Amino acid sequence: MAExxxxxxxxAARGIGETIAHRxxxxxxxxxxxxxxxxxxxxxxxxxxxxxxxxxxxxLDVTDEASVNGFIDQVxxxxxxxxxxxxxxxxxxxxxxxxxxxxxxxxxxxxxDYRGVYLCCRSxxxxxxARNQGVIANVxxxxxxxxxxxxxxxxxxxxxxxxTQILAAECGPxxxxxxxxxxxxxxxxxxxxxxxxxxxxIEPMLKDAALGRLTEMQDVAxxxxxxxxxxxxxxxxxNLPVDCGVLxxxxxxxxxx
Amino acid sequence: xxxxxxxxxxxxxxxxxRGAALRQAKGSDFxxxxxxxxxxxxxxxxxxxxxxxxxxxxxxxxxxxxxxxxLFEAVERDQGPIDVLINSAGLLQNPMPIEETTMExxxxxxxxxxRGLYVCCREIAPRMxxxxxxxxxxxxxxxxxxxxxxxxxxxxxxxxxxxxxxLAAELGPYYVRVNAVAPTACLTPPLQARIDAGERDYDxxxxxxxxxxxxxxxxVAxxxxxxxxxxxxxxxxxTLxxDYGWQxxxxxxxxxx
Numbered sequence: 001m002a003e004x005x006x007x008x009x010x011x012a013a014r015g016i017g018e019t020i021a022h023r024x025x026x027x028x029x030x031x032x033x034x035x036x037x038x039x040x041x042x043x044x045x046x047x048x049x050x051x052x053x054x055x056x057x058x059x060l061d062v063t064d065e066a067s068v069n070g071f072i073d074q075v076x077x078x079x080x081x082x083x084x085x086x087x088x089x090x091x092x093x094x095x096x097x098x099x100x101x102x103x104x105x106x107x108x109x110x111x112x113d114y115r116g117v118y119l120c121c122r123s124x125x126x127x128x129x130a131r132n133q134g135v136i137a138n139v140x141x142x143x144x145x146x147x148x149x150x151x152x153x154x155x156x157x158x159x160x161x162x163x164t165q166i167l168a169a170e171c172g173p174x175x176x177x178x179x180x181x182x183x184x185x186x187x188x189x190x191x192x193x194x195x196x197x198x199x200x201x202i203e204p205m206l207k208d209a210a211l212g213r214l215t216e217m218q219d220v221a222x223x224x225x226x227x228x229x230x231x232x233x234x235x236x237x238x239n240l241p242v243d244c245g246v247l248x249x250x251x252x253x254x255x256x257x
Numbered sequence: 258x259x260x261x262x263x264x265x266x267x268x269x270x271x272x273x274x275r276g277a278a279l280r281q282a283k284g285s286d287f288x289x290x291x292x293x294x295x296x297x298x299x300x301x302x303x304x305x306x307x308x309x310x311x312x313x314x315x316x317x318x319x320x321x322x323x324x325x326x327x328l329f330e331a332v333e334r335d336q337g338p339i340d341v342l343i344n345s346a347g348l349l350q351n352p353m354p355i356e357e358t359t360m361e362x363x364x365x366x367x368x369x370x371x372r373g374l375y376v377c378c379r380e381i382a383p384r385m386x387x388x389x390x391x392x393x394x395x396x397x398x399x400x401x402x403x404x405x406x407x408x409x410x411x412x413x414x415x416x417x418x419x420x421x422x423x424l425a426a427e428l429g430p431y432y433v434r435v436n437a438v439a440p441t442a443c444l445t446p447p448l449q450a451r452i453d454a455g456e457r458d459y460d461x462x463x464x465x466x467x468x469x470x471x472x473x474x475x476x477v478a479x480x481x482x483x484x485x486x487x488x489x490x491x492x493x494x495x496t497l498x499x500d501y502g503w504q505x506x507x508x509x510x511x512x513x514x
Binding site for chain 1: 422423425426428429430432434467468469472473476477479480482483488489490491492493494495497498499500501502505508509510
């Protein structure tokens with residue numbers, strides 16, 4: 001068998017990133033989690049190790065260039081060259097109009113959701129290029145594919161998709177693949193919290209999805225697992241929606257009947 | 258283990274259809290190869306069996322409505338309910354201006370690539386809807402996404418992508434998923450023949466991809482296999498490019514340096 005792959009996942013202390021971490025560990029990878037949530041992240045690693053998997057936690061603030069560079073240096077020094085890098089760290093914005101959304105909130109969203117991805121790519125790309133090997137996968141969003149009423153988050157995710165395509169072209173000659181996954185209407189603990197607090201309602205979301213259900217975090221993790229595997233060796237520069245068909249059902253259902 | 262899935266592959270005698278038939282059978286599906294090329298189909302069946310899989314050949318010209326309904330009826334009578342339909346039957350055209358494309362050529366390409374696929378979907382949809390279960394996978398193309406001097410083939414493949422999205426919305430409430438793959442130039446027998454005849458240049462095709470490799474039917478088959486599997490149960494209405502980064506490379510390298 002080949003040597004164990006090393007997969008780094010940012011923001012994987014909890015949520016979708018945590019689920020991706022479990023999926024990659026189950027597939028046989030060693031997983032490094034980089035996050036600002038030290039306690040939660042350490043618990044996630046402990047749970048993986050208790051189940052017989054291999055994982056490690058590092059503090060990583062993707063908005064801080066020194067933190068990003070130091071993290072990647074340290075991980076490669078402590079373990080091995082990073083084979084797979086998953087940019088998952090992200091924050092959501094409140095549903096406010098452009099004039100209502102404070103610029104501090106806008107800037108914070110871009111700092112984490114786009115600039116953080118950019119910084120991580122900027123740091124990992126030269127290493128992967130030099131090794132002529134590597135896979136980068138970004139968490140984009142359904143909201144990055146269509147104009148949803150989140151004026152900071154939606155354009156930032158569109159930018160992630162654009163960067164994914166550009167880097168796929170730039171890194172292709174070096175045999176490095178770059179793809180993104182666009183989850184939509186995912187049943188995360190944060191989403192459940194919004195349901196519980198009455199900020200979002202589940203029924204209209206179920207109606208929006210062609211398959212009539214919310215996307216599970218595991219569904220997203222499976223797409224990442226496939227795209228980062230050698231079975232997808234011919235796939236680069238793509239953005240794969242995992243949304244139970246929200247993208248297609250939205251216009252379909254809007255047509256007068 | 259669950260019951261063995263029954264997968265029908267139109268155009269399964271050669272090229273991407275053959276690759277898909279081999280991959281699905283390796284994944285333990287029972288594969289029905291529907292094609293007009295009996296010799297090719299029997300050779301694919303033999304290859305499936307040599308690999309320990311199960312497949313049968315059934316003659317079907319997708320340009321003939323009656324043969325399509327007859328195919329599904331016969332398969333479901335003899336083998337059982339069809340779980341997966343892979344619409345791979347297709348014709349290629351030579352590049353030429355619209356006025357030089359004969360209407361006979363146009364009609365033939367349309368009859369197979371668009372109308373044939375439409376009828377296949379139209380015939381399988383009620384069966385899958387009634388069972389609340391099923392997967393349809395269409396072979397789109399990079400010509401679905403960008404303009405080429407293929408006025409018959411290109412818009413036809415764009416139509417396949419459009420139909421994929423519409424049917425995903427329409428069949429989603431019945432838990433039937435509909436997706437597509439969009440391969441770039443793939444080393445199939447028609448492409449090999451054009452390379453042998455000096456009409457296409459192997460090296461130039463490879464140079465058109467961000468990752469400079471020739472796309473092979475088995476690469477496309479892996480994308481198909483994932484989309485048709487339960488691991489992709491939240492994916493419907495997507496068109497997944499499998500192209501070694503062809504799509505992103507096209508614009509990236511066109512920018513002045």
